[in-house]
Amino acid sequence: MRRAIELSLENVRSGQGGPFAALVVKNGEILASGTNQVTSTSDPTAHAEIVAIREACRKLGQFQLAGCEIYTTCEPCPMCLGAIYWARPAKVYFGGTAADAAAVGFDDSFIYRQLAIPMSERAVPMVPLMREEALAAFREWERKSDKVPY
Numbered sequence: 001m002r003r004a005i006e007l008s009l010e011n012v013r014s015g016q017g018g019p020f021a022a023l024v025v026k027n028g029e030i031l032a033s034g035t036n037q038v039t040s041t042s043d044p045t046a047h048a049e050i051v052a053i054r055e056a057c058r059k060l061g062q063f064q065l066a067g068c069e070i071y072t073t074c075e076p077c078p079m080c081l082g083a084i085y086w087a088r089p090a091k092v093y094f095g096g097t098a099a100d101a102a103a104v105g106f107d108d109s110f111i112y113r114q115l116a117i118p119m120s121e122r123a124v125p126m127v128p129l130m131r132e133e134a135l136a137a138f139r140e141w142e143r144k145s146d147k148v149p150y
Contacts, residue, residue, distance in 0.1 A: 001071050001093060003030065008048070008073045011035040018106065022048040022072040024056035024065060024089070031068065032056035048072060049080035053087050063150060065089040074101050077108045078115075086150075 007021035018036035025031060034051025038044055049072050057063055065087045074096040076084060084092060098108060119126035141147060
C-alpha cells in the first residue's frame with residue numbers, strides 16, 4: 001500500500017492524472033501498477049485499478065487474476081468494482097473511502113443512485129433497440145463448442 005500511495009502522490013505532482021494509484025500483487029511481488037490517467041489520455045476508463053488490471057492480465061496472459069491481490073489508494077468506484085469482480089482477484093485492500101474521494105470532488109454516489117432508477121429515467125437514458133437481432137450473437141455463443149467461458 002505504501003508504494004501505491006507513493007505512486008498516487010507522484011501522479012498528482014506530475015500533473016498526469018488524479019490522486020489514485022493501484023497495484024496488482026502476486027505471491028508478495030508487484031506484478032503491475034496503475035495510476036489514474038483519465039485526463040492525460042482522454043480516456044474516462046483509465047482509472048488506476050483498470051490500468052493495473054489490464055497490465056497484470058497482459059503479463060499473466062490471462063483475463064483473470066486468480067491468486068492476486070489488489071492494493072488501491074481509494075475504495076473502488078462502481079466501474080472499477082465491476083472490473084475487479086470480473087478479474088476475480090483473491091482480495092482487495094484500499095486506503096481512502098468513497099466519502100474521502102467525494103470530499104475532494106470525486107463523488108460517484110450519483111452512479112449508485114442512477115442504478116436504482118428505471119433505465120428510461122436515468123440521466124443517460126438506456127433505450128432497448130433491436131433485441132431480437134442482437135440475440136443472434138448470444139445464440140451463436142451458446143452453440144460454440146470451443147468457447148472460453150468466463
